[in-house]
Amino acid sequence: MPSKTVLFFEHPGDSCNDMRTRCAAALFTTRASAAHPSPRGFPRNAHSCLVFLLERSNNEPVRSRTFWGVRSIMERIVVAFAGLALSLSLCAPPSVAGEVEVLHFWTSPGEAKSLAELKALIAVRGHTWKDFAVVGGAGGNAMTALKQRVMAGHSPSSASIKGPAVQEWASMGALAKLDSMAQFEHWDKVLPEVVQEHVKHKGSYVAVPVNIHRANWLWSNLDVLRKAGVQAPPSSFDQFLVAAEKARSAGFVAVAHGGQPWQDFILFESVALGVAGADLYRRAFVQLEPAALSASEMRRSLQAFRQLKPYVDDKSRGRDWNAATDMVIQGKAAFQFMGDWAKGEFIAAGRKPGTHFSCTPAWDSGNAFTYVVDTFAMFQLRNWEAQKAQGYLAYVLLGTEFQQKFNQRKGSIPVRMDIPLDGFDDCAKASRKDFDDSAKVHALLPSVAVGMAPGTTTQAALQAVVSEFWNNDALTVDEAIGRLVRAAAVK
Template sequence: MYFSALARTMAAAFALCASAALHAGEVEVLHYWTSGGEAKSVAELKDMMGKRGHTWKDFTVTGGGGQNAMAVLKQRVLAGNAPAAANIKGPAIQEWAELNVLTNLDAMASFEKWDEALPKVVADQMKYKGRYVAVPVNVHRVNWLWANSAVLKKAGVAALPKTYDEFFAAADKIKAAGFIPVAHGGQDWQDFTVFESVVLGVGGTALYDKALVKLDRAAMTSDEMKKSLEIFRRIKSYTDANSNGRDWNVTTEMVINGKAGFQFMGDWAKGEFLAAGQTPGKEFTCSAAPGTANAYTFNVDSFAMFQLKSWEAQKAQGYLAYLLMGKEFQEKFNLRKGSIPVRLGMNMEKFDDCAKTSSKDFVATSASGALVPSVAHGMALSSSQQAAMRAAVSEFWNNDKLSVSEAVAKLVAVSAPKQK
């Protein structure tokens, strides 16, 4: 019923040369790109699909966040009414593939030479049992530190901090100047975004991989992990009292508007700065989080492709997959969103200095082994393990009475499922 290898190869060829009228169809897509920079990014994709004659339909779940959307998606898929694609990433791709509901994209991948265009660590995440079932769109670097240039200047901070000693010295100056040193949104994923950058900065990729990816108990209970927790808690003292529950983009606005000095956040935050008309190196600055200049935590947005019954829908889906990995869309999309192309060998001339640095470091860390998946953003652990890790770290962030030793014990408890 679904694409054979030959049919998929033909579909790829059609994507290149067939007229719009011959393969017009509808693609229904589940995504979460609704903020300023993100909304402009997805508009690029809709426009490119429309030029080929296809129509785009947003998959929406009224009153629901990501968790509710996934529940509705599962109900629809199991009922035989799947959308064409859904924004799913990391180990969650494998979880959906195990339900035998994702379509095989190998012929398209072979036709377009995806294995050559992608770093192996990324390509492997798009596959299930060696076969492509999802398409990567971009690469976000998570271990960024953003800063308002004017705030730093007014506070007398001459350079972005490269160590945590330098960071806290700068934070003290910013606080003394009457600004909020660290803009932070008190949600568990934002808490963990800060935490994983601290672990990476304190213990390097070795500690990060062992403790947060492999969930090794020895690494979890190490002195480096305890130091990471101490620094993490100290950072909280530089945030404002109204951070609890604040969305990330609202938090970024605090830096954009000059109310706060720093923010730990992935480079989707840059999309907000750009949407506000600001320029990197001028109104705002970017730097790897303290201690992480030679490491890279990645968050790859990707679309899992579901099995569809309608031939017209299959053709539209095939063209969507083709577009997502195409050089034209990779450039346009990532210029809008603040991320970088996932394809290797892309021309970065049109990108800003932050993106050029990110691209250079992405390639370098891919070769050195310092390219590691972001735990906070669903690239490393199962959904249940990720939720448990977030909860443990967020509890430590929010409860000053919880000791470092007690936090370590909670992290070890999360690691139990992976221990032999």
């Protein structure tokens, strides 16, 4: 059996009559050419008629030209009327709308408000959102739940997964191809190359990126710093130790931290980036070179990492990241090392950057950018109505309206580089500038702590070693180095 190509007509702006006319005309005037994969004269703005060919790879992938390759006028007429009939179904009452079930782990207050923007846009089209939320920082619990569902043959419409996990699911044939939508919406032009690498599998789009987070941020409560006699957020390791000591002496928790393996590693990778630099970070944590993992700079990174432990309170073990962020928000702690999803919590609590808190790169790491890209993978579905809702979800996620609203709440920056940051705060503008600057000097680096590299099994092994080193003072630096080298070999 050949692979099935599903045709979607979605039109969030015009009337149903306009939609039918435009879609039928677009189909009728289509050119069958690899150089012209979209209809001649097809309206391309965000409120125009979207013709979405969602390619589903059961045996062999179907390319756009398989559908558009109509050679005779009669074939074009038949195709046009088929498209017209499909567009009529979208103008029917909401009873024909589909359900989109989305697995995610965005359960903190700031994340919940961000997700509400997506739910509202899905509801506008009449589709039903089914929440599949799994509590657990960095998504470990969510991934376990996802595997159970897919193995049982009950895949959700979409799931928030990222980094190598996208490739792993795609290699199993579980994900739908999104190439036709990507062509119509010009994803190759608006998405950074480093992002495309994470959402493509063998050259085909299989997931939709929604943002770019920076992981190597240091968040500071400005009122706590003033009370502790700290003039400005520290920009070097030595300055940080002085500031942390002042904060602790003034009765505050110096570093708000959650003692979970991924949080231990996000602190460590920020320290290592500042101590060892971008090149060694890449060689050690992305390329997994034994020589880089055992270099003297890595030893100094572990030593500096351990020096921070006295500034963390004794109740940190097991604490969720957003609970640690709340300690800074409420003025109980001075600092937190965390990605800019933490800013979403500050914003949700009514705090403003520059007034209540500051965002600065973790010391000595301002010339590099550890990134996290939240993505939604689209799983293979059988039900047509569910496919239609899934297609609209994919369309909305990279739409300008969602990109602006969502990222202002989430704390991240839009993944589309053609969206201006008017209305975004200074932290976001600094993030975009640093992203662009880091790209020019090859210093965009995937966060190991939050699942962007390397493979998922190796990630877990590396994080386990760092977490053990943090929690076990008897483990020496030399022993930790040896374990890191062995962990990097775990596949």
